[in-house]
Amino acid sequence: CRCSWKSMTEYIDQQFEQYFRDESGLNRKNIQDNRVHCLLYFISPYGHGLRPLDVEFMKAIHHKVNIVPIIAKADTLTPAEIKKMKQKIRDEIEEHDINIYQFPDCDSDEDEEFKKQDTELKDSIPFAVIGSNGTIKNKDRAIRGRLYPWGVVEVHTVENLSHCDFVKLRNMLIQTHMQDLKDVTEEVHYENYHAQCIQSLTHIGAKDRSSRKRVRRLSPPFLSINIEPLAFLSFLFPLQLRRMQEMLQKMQEQMQQSQGEQSDTL
Secondary structure: OHHHHHOOOOOOOHHHHHHHHHOOOOOOOOOOOOOOOEEEEEEEEOOOOOOHHHHHHHHHHHHOEEEEEEOHHHOOOOHHHHHHHHHHHHHHHHOOOOOOOOOOOOOOOOHHHHHHHHHHHOOOOOOOOOOOOOEEOOOOOOOEEEEEEEEEEEEHHHHHHOOOOHHHHHHHHHHHHHHHHHHHHHHHHHHHHHHHHHHHHHOOOOOOOEEEEEOOOOOOOOOOOOOHHHHHHHHHHHHHHHHHHHHHHHHHHHHHHHHHHHHHOO
């Protein structure tokens, strides 16, 4: 049912609209950013890949938010089954042109250990995770995991990363890639929100936003949005004002740099 994701898309648009209103207001120094920077999409482990509903859902929302696909209840699959399912899901995502969050490439001057970790993180997509709402005892220590007759599955301990991808997912979200998620929201999804509104009034194609530095993105499809003419001006003016402010800031930096060079010469 298409109504299943309507409330989600409306919520994301509402957060974009609220942020835009705050950004266009007088008090721009204390803006609270409630935009959705990441959506964790859980995929059933019993479907042997993406279901038609999964494809429709992600295609309906992938131009609004960073999607991170996750295989739920990974303890119901063997390691070989998880590896096979991950590859199948990646192939289906590419086949259906679904734009999930793409990890930026490493800089060339990064050390080999960091590059190896980055490659392992990219190969982990979609993340296979296991959930647990209680703690169990294992070797005289309390851990969060699941107890089975044949052994213990540890959910988020660093010592057993092979049990599931929870630690990788957690580190990616709150440590290594949090800022990049925010940057993609700002530079791609939020800007596309402006473009959609302008397109709905002017019917002029917005600039192609399909590429970002080191990260591949695709622009959203044309959406029809009913906006009053005055509202159009409220969207368009801050964009021009922001560009003028950026140009002015660059000019000031250049002037300060040239003054510094002159003082060094004297």
